[in-house]
Amino acid sequence: MNLKIERLNNTIMREVSMILETEIKDKDIKFVTVTAVKTTSDLSFCKIYVTVLNDDRRTEIMKALNNASGFIRKLLSERIEVRHIPKLEFIFDESIEYGKRIEDKIKEIYKDEKKENSSSVNIDE
Secondary structure (H helix, E strand, O other): OOOOHHHHHHHHHHHHHHHHOOOOOOOOHHHHHEEEEOOOOOEEEEEEEEEEEEHHHHHHHHHHHHHHHHHHHHHHHHHHOOOOOEEEEEEEOOOHHHHHHHHHHHHHHHHHHHHHHHHOOOOOO
């Protein structure tokens, strides 16, 4: 990945996190964590991957984030010195849930194997 874009991604991630924490008035949006940022090579689009604390209201929170993207983009333009701030799109990051499911499966397999090993009788006669 281009070093300039990677540096911009890190800056956008840091600044969007600060904006969500300090500037946005919606209480639900305050409990959003930015996990990754991917900007296109022409700097026209930026996908911001987030997780939410209140999973029951994920759809509403994601809708509110995307509705606030213009406001967030305006604040970014005041904080970051680039010629053009990319169009922002917020996407729910499912990788954490996916990792948790894999971890749960591994624990389940480990527990099953442990149960099998303890229930089998070893007869050496």
